[in-house]
Amino acid sequence: MRYWIMKSEPKSYSIDDFAKEGFSPWEGVRNYQARNFMMQDMEIGDLIIFYHSNTPPLGAAGLGKIISKPYPDDTALDPESIYYDKRASVERPIWYHVDVQFLEKFPHFVLLKQMREIPELQDMMLLRKGSRLSIQPITKTHFTTICTQARSTTSF
DNA sequence: GCCAACGTTGGC
DNA sequence: GCCAACGTTGGC
Numbered sequence: 001m002r003y004w005i006m007k008s009e010p011k012s013y014s015i016d017d018f019a020k021e022g023f024s025p026w027e028g029v030r031n032y033q034a035r036n037f038m039m040q041d042m043e044i045g046d047l048i049i050f051y052h053s054n055t056p057p058l059g060a061a062g063l064g065k066i067i068s069k070p071y072p073d074d075t076a077l078d079p080e081s082i083y084y085d086k087r088a089s090v091e092r093p094i095w096y097h098v099d100v101q102f103l104e105k106f107p108h109f110v111l112l113k114q115m116r117e118i119p120e121l122q123d124m125m126l127l128r129k130g131s132r133l134s135i136q137p138i139t140k141t142h143f144t145t146i147c148t149q150a151r152s153t154t155s156f
Numbered sequence: 157g158c159c160a161a162c163g164t165t166g167g168c
Numbered sequence: 169g170c171c172a173a174c175g176t177t178g179g180c
Binding site: 031032033129130131132133 | 160161162163
C-alpha cells in the first residue's frame with residue numbers, strides 16, 4: 001500500500017466540500033505524470049493527504065482513501081467543462097482518474113510552513129522549489145509524521 | 157501581483 | 169528531434 005499527497009485549491013474544492021460529499025472523482029488532472037500515478041501506481045486502499053494549495057492557509061487539511069481503479073475522466077469530453085480537452089474521445093479518453101473517499105478533516109491543518117521545519121519531511125517532493133505536481137507519492141514516514149503533527153496539541 | 161519553475165506547443 | 173515561446177502552477 002502506498003501513500004500520496006493530492007493537491008486541491010480550496011477555492012474550487014476544499015476539504016469541507018470533500019467532507020460534505022463523502023467521496024470525489026478526482027477530476028481535472030491534465031498532467032501526464034500525475035495521471036500516470038493514478039493509472040499505474042495507485043491501488044484501492046491507498047491513503048492520501050488532502051492538501052490545500054494556492055490559497056492560504058496552505059497545508060495538509062485531511063485524509064482520504066483511494067476507492068476505485070482508474071477510469072476515464074468524462075469532463076475531458078464535455079465542451080462546457082473547464083477541463084474539456086478537444087483531443088479526447090470516448091474511444092481514446094486520454095485522461096483518467098480515480099475516486100477518493102473522505103476519511104477525516106484534521107483538527108489542525110499541518111501548514112506548509114510547519115512542514116518545512118519538521119526534519120522527517122525534508123525529502124518530500126512537496127517541499128522542493130518549483131514542485132508543481134498535483135499528485136505526489138510520499139513515504140509511510142511522511143504520512144504518519146503529518147498525521148501525528150495534525151493531532152498534536154502543539155499544532156498552531 | 158510577481159515571478160520562478162516547469163510542462164507543452166509548434167516552427168523549423 | 170530541437171528548442172524558443174508561451175502558458176500554468178503555486179508559493180511568496
